[in-house]
Amino acid sequence: SRQLYGYTGLTLAKWSITILIGILVGLVAYLIEMCQEFLLTRKKELTQRIMVNGLMLSFIGFASFSVLLVLVACCLVLFWAPSAGGGGVTLVMAYLNGTDIPEFFQFKTLVTKIIGSICTISSGLMLGQEGPMVHIGAAIASLMTWIHGALPTRKKTQPSHLRRCCKPWQAKALPFDLYSDKDRREFISAGTAAGLAAAFGAPIGGVLYSLEEASSFWSRKVMWRSLICCTFATMVLALVNSWEFSTSLPGSMSFREVQPVFIVRDLPLFLVTSALTSILGVVINSAHAWLAHMRPSSSYKVLRIIEACFVTLISVTVMFVLPLCFGQCMEVPAQKTPSGSTMDRHYWFRYTCPAPNTTAGVHYYNDLATLFFSLPRQNMQELYGMHGDAETEFSIRSLGIHSLSALVLFILAYGIATPGGVFMPAMLVGASFGGFLGRIFQRLLPSAHVQPGLHALVGTAAMLGGFLRASISLVVITVEGFGGVDFILPLIVAIVVSNWVAYHFHDAGAYEADLERIAGVCFLQSEPPRELIAFSAADLMSSNVVCFHEVVTVAEVLKVLQTRRHNGFPVLRHTHSDTSNGGGKFVGLILRHQLLLLLEERAFVEIDPQVLLHTQKYAWENNFSTNMQFLDHAMRIYHHFHYPHHRYLSSRPEALADLGVDEIVGAVNSSNSKPGNVSDDINTTADAPKKVLALDLRPFMNRAPITVRRECSAQRVYIIFRTLGLRHLCVTDSHNKVIGIITRKDIAMAQKQGRLSKDKRFQHWDS
């Protein structure tokens, strides 16, 4: 029964949840995609129909509809779920790296994100659904674990700390206890991967993206969970798609057969395309950073709404005016006449071009209008499909105008208060610009058989490399979603060149820059930064450490908790020989939330102040009885399973307020006047004249914290910190005295300082 219920049951529940997450993510992806396609296609048709009555009227209709959609999204975000704004990828990354973001995975955020994404993308703003899908996937995963975590596993009736510390044992045996930090992180990693996989229809790419970019803690188990989740998400998407009318699933590219020889020959041209496109990516980054100061702060909600509407209006205006002025009317290619697939019928947009000549079977379309009014994914498919034969489908002028105006619109839209990602717009700008360059090469070098479609592909990769500084997972996503493995070499060239070019302008990609801009988020990369190479642990640590003794008075604990915001406190033990040296041996680490828990449960010990002084001076090994050993064992389990639960909660000011500090202080005072009243366990000797309330930290502290020596190299400290997912690392000297403590913030600060003082001195250290 236990075999089935405890072990197999939990495993089964986890895998069911994984599959459920995958299915839900797939359904949501389908919902978003369908709504987007439905709304955009309908808008296109409507515009075309109204255009008979006049261009102005159709513009007004289109614009008001778009503004309305953005208004809905904007209001939802600003007044209901503020953390649903933006892409969300950066914050998912930060969460998986170990930073808590309040409200980020709540239900209202999820709903807002889904509705807002549909509205934003359908409005014609240059924002995509890929970033939101990552957030949505993570939020769905988080909610699934919350649902199970909300089942009652722990009641608050047990007063004794002895019984308390045995409880996690039993709680673990419950079948659905998924509410541990590690489990949640695993599920959220999987959800993240599934979100991206569903957005691109690329399961393996989703796993790799999660591995390379999003998830900081990775294991084989997470990989499996992610793969299963991604597979189900894409499978469900494909299934539902095959039942429905939509055909916009990726993977139906029409590259011409390409020999590897041609690819090698074209490499110089690919280099040029990559370099130029990645500069566009750098421009986006710089302009975004510059605009971030100009935008209204999020506290002025009305201003934020006006801004969003204004940007939408500009977008719509550009979409309408530019094709009117610069668009070219072209014939729909023969193999793609409306008799073709459903996608093609809606894709080519006539706009102001002449009506189709039905007798000759010739249809006309405005190429610039088609690029502006269609789904980005359809655009990219057409761009990648551009053959080398002649200037068909899109003219050089239209491609140039589209790529540059889309760039401007994207920069404007990137940062407004609606949900929306930067992934797809960046790809579209890159593809359009790459295609533009490809067309130019084609005209300049008529004998070289340049394929503009391949340049569009290279441009896409180079834009992502230059803008997001992302690397291999993108190669895989692009390869998997849009083409074959044959194109991997140009893609790698694009990624390498674009990263290299962008490196000379910015330190970090858009995600990293965003993370740095958000206060309170310390993102630790997987590799130790080379800025730390000349530092040691002593340089990183903050030496102002607040320590406790093994047995400490309640008054002292309260004073420290009220005046300090630290989360971890080293616990010291005085031995006889240490009195002269000052400070005791480092024997353990106690966390703020553990102290709060002890205070909340009134797990006090009553003790004589003289005895207290005495106990702190001499070793306690003697009375380390069987009972204590049991406690020790129980606490090891406690640390193993329940350590991370309340970590975040305890750092908020409310946690202290909830404690009933007044009551405790009263209890302390009263116990000082009339002894033997409040305590519930050990040593209740009523005849002692004057006692103080104290906490015995020994059974509760982490008795085996990792420590490093002051001489330890900072890079090694970084690796220890990062791989073990630590929050506090105590630095000791050879006498085992605490001389400092290192936290995430210390490392992030040292890294920042090191980067600022980046000078010649460090260059020969590189490799």
Added chain:
Amino acid sequence: SRQLYGYTGLTLAKWSITILIGILVGLVAYLIEMCQEFLLTRKKELTQRIMVNGLMLSFIGFASFSVLLVLVACCLVLFWAPSAGGGGVTLVMAYLNGTDIPEFFQFKTLVTKIIGSICTISSGLMLGQEGPMVHIGAAIASLMTWIHGALPTRKKTQPSHLRRCCKPWQAKALPFDLYSDKDRREFISAGTAAGLAAAFGAPIGGVLYSLEEASSFWSRKVMWRSLICCTFATMVLALVNSWEFSTSLPGSMSFREVQPVFIVRDLPLFLVTSALTSILGVVINSAHAWLAHMRPSSSYKVLRIIEACFVTLISVTVMFVLPLCFGQCMEVPAQKTPSGSTMDRHYWFRYTCPAPNTTAGVHYYNDLATLFFSLPRQNMQELYGMHGDAETEFSIRSLGIHSLSALVLFILAYGIATPGGVFMPAMLVGASFGGFLGRIFQRLLPSAHVQPGLHALVGTAAMLGGFLRASISLVVITVEGFGGVDFILPLIVAIVVSNWVAYHFHDAGAYEADLERIAGVCFLQSEPPRELIAFSAADLMSSNVVCFHEVVTVAEVLKVLQTRRHNGFPVLRHTHSDTSNGGGKFVGLILRHQLLLLLEERAFVEIDPQVLLHTQKYAWENNFSTNMQFLDHAMRIYHHFHYPHHRYLSSRPEALADLGVDEIVGAVNSSNSKPGNVSDDINTTADAPKKVLALDLRPFMNRAPITVRRECSAQRVYIIFRTLGLRHLCVTDSHNKVIGIITRKDIAMAQKQGRLSKDKRFQHWDS
């Protein structure tokens, strides 16, 4: 200049070497493939031609040719490069996990492996080239770094240890210093990936394989290096292939269009196929383990040769006799007549079937003979291409006989003394068996539209899952090399089911079992084994620790080095207060090779025995002068760069013999009689009456070794050990006294013990 030479030059050199490795691996892969195809095709044609003169004659010719090839491979391995035998994947894994294997990456091993693989595979033995390609890729990568490491970077003329420890500084500035352990490991990881990528034509699969299976230490840099290397390997292979006649490059599969709906409907059948096929994998593992005891030991070289020849003879006999008895003559399918591609012309093997009816354009082939005599890859392509229409191409009987006899031949061949991998034969057996089951389902359920080709694919994955216990990378390789992403769900089902089934029979896959069988290899998996969950550091450690003091007499060092085989020694410092407790503070770690180096360089300090006793009693902080601080800094750099170089060398007995122990003992004795003779640096005071030679370990020891407390959980110890790539981890108590030391062997032993005593107690810990 330094910018160009030091930093950029090194980076450039590294990338050039990466690309060079990729190109070389691609060329070698092409060489092996071409030779194999050439020899096999020629053998087939020859057999067909001789067959006119009689079956017996052609059998004798075929058999003698095969035995000759195996004889060459066998002799090369046994008499020249013993470590080239077998697949090599396990040992590459062990190397990348941190175990040194002598001669494994030498030039003669590489040559033997290449020639031996060609011979073995062409002989018709059931062995593949994928495992050897992994070894060859790793060996090429290793040789490339050795070539640069062999450039003179360090001369032996400097006598003083003061100058010595500054040298690594300058050595680092040399442009081509790639001879550090970390760099080598990176390149070997990349080479491993490239080997597999070239063997399968799947660059991303190669990277994933290296990440998941082979490489224990992984970073973004390694990922990039591997991807570039893989890309170049496959690109070169594709380029050369497109120039030459060979067309056996994978990726040209002909699956029928499959709707996801069908796949979901067929899932139960896939489950059956997976389960049954994975049992075959289990059978291979068990039979191999059982046969391993029966085979002659590798010291009886003649017996080994006879064994190999015997197995070859059996294989050839089976290949000839079975098609004769059970093969069916079938018509070559219409779309695959000899007028088709080059592959098809050679593929279908007539054997004893009637001559082609050229007027009707009908050609005949023996299906079982075709399966036995063709390249495994071609077989698999045809098996995967089996449509659901009717029983064409291969009959049920032939598939059944082929899969089972191939299984037996594979078991026999797996373990003989020639190079050859188990990857491709296992895949072939799985594909054949899966196809067999698919054909049966097709006959039993005529209305279900079963596709035997899909079952062959599932069988392949299930065999790999059951036999090698490999997982995601294999999905990717199979998907990438042979089909589209559409088949990912059946593949995942196959992998999950087969791993689950195999788990109930064996603890580990073939690679892991092989690793356990090889003595002296402690392979640490990436996840902490759950057997360790109830242990603490105190349970793992060996408490019998040999320690040194900070200043130690040469005689003592020599005695310890001669009597103990340990590689790391904690260094202690006595302070005044510790005299009563016994043992001193733990202040550093000195390695065996460092001690050997110090002895070799005669970096002695002459010291009064009384002073020595005295210095050990009191703290040395006072005379920690600027000079010492400089030394300290220099040693930190020394540890950073040159720490791993001589690690392996020092553990061999010759290292101590090379030292000139007699000479040192003589020096010690002579210095005891007439002082002030041998020392070269500090404190040469001729008037001291009686002095001893001592080593001052302080500037050379690792002053910041990682330590853990005895209470630390064993799983955390495992994680620290594994992620930081440690070899010695000292366990301390709260007084900073060394109470034990943990090495790789200790962890592996605890793991083994834990696995043996796997009982009910641990089951509720699982998740």
